[in-house]
Amino acid sequence: MSLHGAYDPDNIFAKILRGEIPSVKVWEDDEVLAFMDVFPQSEGHVLVVSKTSKARTLLDMEPEVLTRLTAAVQRTARAVEKALKPEGFSLMQFNGEAGGQTVFHLHFHIVPRWADRAMKGHGHAPMADVEHLKALASRIVAELD
Ligand code: AMP
Numbered sequence: 001m002s003l004h005g006a007y008d009p010d011n012i013f014a015k016i017l018r019g020e021i022p023s024v025k026v027w028e029d030d031e032v033l034a035f036m037d038v039f040p041q042s043e044g045h046v047l048v049v050s051k052t053s054k055a056r057t058l059l060d061m062e063p064e065v066l067t068r069l070t071a072a073v074q075r076t077a078r079a080v081e082k083a084l085k086p087e088g089f090s091l092m093q094f095n096g097e098a099g100g101q102t103v104f105h106l107h108f109h110i111v112p113r114w115a116d117r118a119m120k121g122h123g124h125a126p127m128a129d130v131e132h133l134k135a136l137a138s139r140i141v142a143e144l145d
Pocket of ligand 1: 012023036037038039040047093094100101102103104123
C-alpha cells in the first residue's frame with residue numbers, strides 16, 4: 001500500500017471502530033479511541049486513533065483532528081507512565097508500506113520502554129493474552145486525568 005489511495009472502510013481499525021471485531025479499549029470519547037495493541041512490542045503498547053477521520057496517513061489528516069488526536073496521545077501517555085512506570089516510551093507513527101505501516105487508518109503507537117527490556121520488532125511481536133491486556137488497560141484507565 002502506497003502513501004496515496006482511497007481509504008479502505010474494511011481496514012481492521014475501521015472494523016474495530018464499528019464494533020465488528022473486538023478490541024481491548026483503554027478509553028474513548030466522541031472523537032478518539034485508545035486501545036491495546038494485540039501484538040504488543042512491549043508491555044502496555046497502546047494505539048490511539050481518530051473515530052471521525054478517514055485519513056490513511058499523516059499526509060491526509062485534517063489538522064484540527066490531528067490536534068485533538070495529539071492531545072489524546074499525550075493524555076494516554078501520561079496515564080501509561082503513571083500506571084506502568086516505564087523508564088521511557090517510544091511514540092511511533094508509520095506512513096506507507098515502505099514506512100512500516102500495516103493498517104491504513106492513521107494511528108499513533110505508545111510503546112513503554114525499559115532499559116533492560118528489548119522492544120520487540122514492529123510486526124514481529126506475538127499475540128498477547130487478552131485477559132492480560134484487559135488488566136493493563138484497567139491500570140492505565142485508573143491513571144487518566
Ligand atoms: P502499523 O504497522 O503502524 O500500521 O500498526 C498497526 C498495529 O496494529 C500493529 O502494531 C499491530 O500489532 C496492531 N494490530 C493489528 N491488528 C490488531 C487488532 N485486531 N487489535 C489491536 N491491534 C492490532
